[in-house]
Amino acid sequence: MPIPSRASIPPPSTHRGESAIVLAGGGARGAYEAGVLSYVFGELARRCGTPRIDIVCGTSVGAINGGYLASVLDDPIPGVERLVQLWSALELDQVIGFGVMQATKLGRVVMGGRSGAGLFDATPLTKIVDENMRWQRLVRNLRRGVLKALTISATHVATGRPWIFVDRAPDVELPVGLPPNVVLRPDRIGPQHVLASAAIPMLFPPVAVRGELFVDGGLRLNTPMSPAIHLGARRLLVVSLASQPLTPTPAFAPGVYPGVAFLLGKILNAFLLDHVNADFLELERQNRFIDDGVALFGPQFVDMMNARAVAMGRPPRHRIHALAVYPREDIGRVANDHLRKNHVRFGRLLGRGLLKLLDIGEGSDADLVSYLLFDGHYARDLMRMGYEDARSREEELARFFFDPDAPPPPPHDDIVDPPLD
Numbered sequence: 001m002p003i004p005s006r007a008s009i010p011p012p013s014t015h016r017g018e019s020a021i022v023l024a025g026g027g028a029r030g031a032y033e034a035g036v037l038s039y040v041f042g043e044l045a046r047r048c049g050t051p052r053i054d055i056v057c058g059t060s061v062g063a064i065n066g067g068y069l070a071s072v073l074d075d076p077i078p079g080v081e082r083l084v085q086l087w088s089a090l091e092l093d094q095v096i097g098f099g100v101m102q103a104t105k106l107g108r109v110v111m112g113g114r115s116g117a118g119l120f121d122a123t124p125l126t127k128i129v130d131e132n133m134r135w136q137r138l139v140r141n142l143r144r145g146v147l148k149a150l151t152i153s154a155t156h157v158a159t160g161r162p163w164i165f166v167d168r169a170p171d172v173e174l175p176v177g178l179p180p181n182v183v184l185r186p187d188r189i190g191p192q193h194v195l196a197s198a199a200i201p202m203l204f205p206p207v208a209v210r211g212e213l214f215v216d217g218g219l220r221l222n223t224p225m226s227p228a229i230h231l232g233a234r235r236l237l238v239v240s241l242a243s244q245p246l247t248p249t250p251a252f253a254p255g256v257y258p259g260v261a262f263l264l265g266k267i268l269n270a271f272l273l274d275h276v277n278a279d280f281l282e283l284e285r286q287n288r289f290i291d292d293g294v295a296l297f298g299p300q301f302v303d304m305m306n307a308r309a310v311a312m313g314r315p316p317r318h319r320i321h322a323l324a325v326y327p328r329e330d331i332g333r334v335a336n337d338h339l340r341k342n343h344v345r346f347g348r349l350l351g352r353g354l355l356k357l358l359d360i361g362e363g364s365d366a367d368l369v370s371y372l373l374f375d376g377h378y379a380r381d382l383m384r385m386g387y388e389d390a391r392s393r394e395e396e397l398a399r400f401f402f403d404p405d406a407p408p409p410p411p412h413d414d415i416v417d418p419p420l421d
Contacts, residue, residue: 238280
């Protein structure tokens with residue numbers, strides 16, 4: 001897609017409608033999100049003006065990126081540049097640790113116990129979140145109305161239910177109408193919430209928040225579109241870490257039986273990546289319902305429907321403009337190529353035994369590794385992908401942020417209904 005000329009992009013609007021950024025989960029794949037943000041708050045901002053963001057919602061690694069973004073929204077251009085620098089500077093052994101201590105804790109990973117354990121030591125990741133997130137700026141941004149709300153999703157270990165932690169500006173009410181299985185908790189979001197949301201089960205230990213244990217929010221609510229909508233967002237920019245197309249090329253030839261690393265990677269894909277398509281399908285169904293009602297009964301249909309909803313104690317419905325940016329290239333294959341090229345270096349960092357477990361050698365992708373390679377070189381590859389994928393959608397992004405009167409988009413072309421059989 002050619003980059004549109006400046007004349008084809010609408011001028012910045014003074015409209016302060018509710019726009020939300022929704023960041024999904026996926027471990028080290030989160031560098032892709034940083035690449036998308038670097039385009040939105042880089043080249044797009046220089047050409048069109050700084051986008052207004054009212055709500056930030058994050059899950060898993062999206063909670064890390066989302067929490068950071070929310071904390072720098074008062075000055076997002078240098079803030080996002082700093083986020084890119086942080087991803088670029090990652091060194092694998094400083095983010096995930098595996099050694100003798102982790103080996104002695106493998107029994108607790110399997111059997112449980114009085115203290116949490118995971119395959120990897122989360123202490124280095126905890127240090128990064130503690131030292132680099134702008135927590136006091138987040139408090140100020142919410143207090144001053146720079147940001148309406150930040151939500152972080154996590155999975156409650158004891159019940160398996162999704163919890164949504166909401167940090168909000170003083171005049172913002174808690175959202176209503178969320179699914180009954182979702183627990184909503186107002187709280188001042190800090191490092192423990194972010195780390196809990198990013199704690200992939202078995203790989204990292206559960207994290208305690210106010211005495212309750214939590215793990216990765218992506219297990220139950222990986223694409224937290226619902227909190228954004230119920231907080232009043234009418235425009236959702238969703239950054240997905242699920243590669244398209246929906247029918248990928250098989251990773252290995254028929255007759256090959258994959259090992260546990262390959263299967264675990266596919267399980268993580270199912271937990272952490274596949275929700276976005278279902279969420280978009282549901283959103284499109286709601287949009288089509290509203291469109292059909294307006295076509296049949298006129299524009300008063302929405303007002304009459306919502307008047308009844310409010311009278312019945314239900315939240316009103318509105319048409320939601322959702323735009324998704326997602327990887328055009330399979331990240332599992334990118335991880336596989338990166339692992340092969342850096343086999344010797346990663347062997348020194350991780351040890352040959354662990355590297356052999358991760359490097360299955362059976363196919364052309366390495367999904368499990370794609371979640372774990374918190375490595376600056378790999379992160380730069382993914383950030384370039386994110387930047388270019390967002391750049392290819394420049395005109396859509398410009399209209400999304402700066403043209404509130406643009407007509408609603410057609411049904412999402414990239415999401416298809418699953419076959420009935």
